[in-house]
Amino acid sequence: MFTARSLVNRIVRTQAFRTCTITKVSRTFVTATRKCQNQEKVEFPGAPRSYFTEKLEFIHSIDAIPTYRVMDKEGKVLVPEEEPNITEEFATKIYKDMVTLNTMDLILYEAQRQGRISFYMTNYGEEAIISCGAALDPSDVIFGQYREAGILLYRGFTLDEFMNQCYSNEKDHGKGRQMPVHYGSKSLNFQTISSPLATQIPHASGAAYALKRTGKKNCVMCFFGDGAASEGDFHAALNFAATMQCPVIFFCRNNGYAISTPALEQYKGDGIASRGIGYGIDTIRVDGNDVWAVYNVTKAARQLAVDEHRPVLIEALTYRVGHHSTSDDSSAYRSKKEVETWMRYDNPITRFRKWLHNKGWWNDEKEANYRVDIRKEILKSFSKAEKIHKPSLTELFSDVYDKPTPNLIAQQKELREIIQKYPANYPLADFKNGGEDL
């Protein structure tokens, strides 16, 4: 059997390892030796901290990973030092965005029910992640899954922009091509949402590596759910981030359900957080309904990522109060009582509101006024978006590549001729210029 040293030597001889890898191996090796003074170390470079034991024992679990919080359910800060040092304006901006998101969800959910938009997904119960937006730098890059509208809102995506996307009208950044809630904004550094799950997680690692190479003091933050963390992409992404030392924050919104599948049918380990440790990634679990806890961990994670190029995994525990989407009826797999109990037990908006009240920065009057005003504003935006035409028919064929290819040019012509011949068979009036520009 070869020893670790001989293996390293062999690797050195064959020059298969880059210098940095060897340095890392030997450094860790020394650390491990120091830690295991009383036990004989295993000289294997792939498990540098291991030591020999003569006891046959399977490891079933490690200690439960604790859940960091700042406030209790009543919005009371438990350890005063943990309360972030922020201004009234900063705090109320987060709260107002939470209420705005909630109000927008109510209106757009109902709009889908009335058949005015084709699809929607609410953020009910998960509004606290807005504070991630507050903890980041605006030029940090975000890869979302689909329930992160709040962060986009915090960054300045306007109500009109939300409505235009949901109405697939000509002002939608995505030119009406994707389903509602597939937002994206280049100027706000928020990559466009795509429906497949977990595909964005390795993208985040790659983007983070690229950012690191530029030398900018920025990181990438990537969101996904407890279900998506079962996909292969999740595992690849964490392993890549760890081995390439990418400045990326992985944020798992563990909301208890992947459509109908409860978290406990999704995995058997200690949540998603336990996996981060397996990949050698700094990991923390947080109360996902606690705005300040989410804010603090994101801020600390950002520091690790940006200053030390260390990827971080945050697992936020929350609860999906709404149906998965407008295509789902969750009463088929969970009781209404369960949802009601959860809502009574804890809600990020009410918890944060209590904190603001205690602080004297918010009151019932402000609440009532803000809710009325924002509802009006959203409805105004909503009606405006509804009246805007669908995009130009030419957008059906554009952007497949940077420039139209011969097959697409020919197909566009073919469609134009069909429409000219049978205009009554197509809903041309809904589209920009009545489809004339095709």
Add this chain to the structure above:
Amino acid sequence: MSSFRAATRPFIANCWKINSNRVYIKAFSSVRNFPFGVCRESSPAPAEGFMPGLARSKLLKHTHEEALKNPELVDTGVVGGETKKMNFLQGVNDAMCITLATDETAVVFGEDVSFGGVFRCTLGLAEMFGKDRVFNTPLSEQGIVGFGIGMASVGHTAIAEIQFADYIFPAFDQLVNEAAKYRYRSGNEFSIGGLTVRSPSSAVGHGAHYHSQMPEAYFAHTPGLKVVIPRSPIQAKGLLLASIKDPNPVIFFEPKILYRAAGNYEYNGGYSDNRGPLIKIEQVPTGDYELPLGKAEVLKRGKDVTVVGYGSQIYTLEIAIQMAEKHIPGLSCELIDLRTILPWDVDTVAKSVDKTGRLVIAHEAPKTAGFGAEIAASVMERCFLRLESPIQRVCGWDTPFPLVFEKFYLPDVTRCFEAIKKAAEY
């Protein structure tokens, strides 16, 4: 898998809702304005892509007698038996139910399968056969297919569900490099014939990029796989049972717009109007029967133009043919449902084209390197001297599947009609 993988009952219901509230009304008026007055009474909304014509399709077997008249059922033992009204998803469900009841090794699994699946195809099966045989998996398509391959590798029957065909791609490696080559690479020592992968596919009206795709061509390029796409409840049940029992891995795409579209009267709400009663469902034999894989079915005999399609596209072609035959007096078209994409029935198609000399192929997937290209090439090889006109392909454009442009993207009745006309008048 999706963000929006959840397409449960309301998914389809919403499709009808939107359809009936707004778009459908427009579509109906466009029917009235259709340039061919003749089709006013007989063709419902053409440009919609919401399964025009399904409600009145002559291809569905509405009576016990019609259902059992099918010559393919003669040797199956169900001819003297009962039939029951079923919609498409009930046919799929019934096939799995029969398999679970008759094959002790059979299991059904996938994301959200336990409570019935987001489309309700597995409804009641977990209660009936136990949670160890009908179960939820973690959210990983490569895991689902790999797990199924493993079960099949030791001789069990694995019926896996990929929630949307759009999400099958993480399992591409398992399907293409593992499932397809398992037998060949082991010199026939091992095989995984017990694997069947079901997946809802195709356009649904509002699915956009990731809830609409029809990825049959990717898999048609993979020797060792079989690819099946049924068009109706009777077909779905018989072909699924055949796929499960077939000693090769089969991918079974279920056009999701068909699940309930022909099904429940209440669902369709505004769809019931003065165009006569809605045909709900097919009479499906209740027994255990198989329909042949690798065999196309000639749905309508004709002498002038051969029209080939599969899945939900068949109903669009049915109307397009009705329109063409009314528009061009004396024209008669032959409609062929391919049913199995791999291995596909070249003989039936070539025999038909030898007779008609004209071929129109339609599918939803993009045109370039779509399965229509394979059909066209094979027919050209076999029927070159018999061809009277260029082979017409009516397909999705070479773009991703676009939400707001769906009506302009799909090979709709208008485009299929135009292609038939072009082939006939060449």
